[in-house]
Amino acid sequence: MNKIFFLVLSNFFLSITLSPQQSCISEGVNYISEFIASDYYREISLSTNDLELVDSIYLRALSFNNYDYSETLLAVSFGTIPYREVPIRIPLINLIENYP
Numbered sequence: 001m002n003k004i005f006f007l008v009l010s011n012f013f014l015s016i017t018l019s020p021q022q023s024c025i026s027e028g029v030n031y032i033s034e035f036i037a038s039d040y041y042r043e044i045s046l047s048t049n050d051l052e053l054v055d056s057i058y059l060r061a062l063s064f065n066n067y068d069y070s071e072t073l074l075a076v077s078f079g080t081i082p083y084r085e086v087p088i089r090i091p092l093i094n095l096i097e098n099y100p
Contacts, residue, residue, distance in 0.1 A: 024065070024071060025075055028064060028065055028076075028079065029075050031060075031061070031075075031079075032057060032060070032061050032075055032079030035060050035061075036080070041056075057079075057080065058072070058076060061076050
C-alpha cells in the first residue's frame, strides 16, 4: 500500500515539475509586456501624452483580466518594471527570490 501511495505521489510531483502551467498573474504580466513592446503602443506614444499612455496600459490589462481590479493592479505593477529579474525578499524566512 505504501509503495502505491509513493508511486502516485511521486508521479504527481513529477508531472507538476515537467509541465508547469502559467499562472494568471504571469499571463497578465506577459500580456502587458508584449503590449508595451508592440508597434501599436509605439505608434500611439508618438501622438498621445504620458497620462493617456498609462490609461491605455491599465485599460488593456483590465480587459485582459476580466475586470478583476486586484489581478490587474498586480500584473501592471510587475509588467511595467523595466527589469528582467526582480529580487523579492521574504523577510519572515530571510529568503531572496528572483521574479519571474
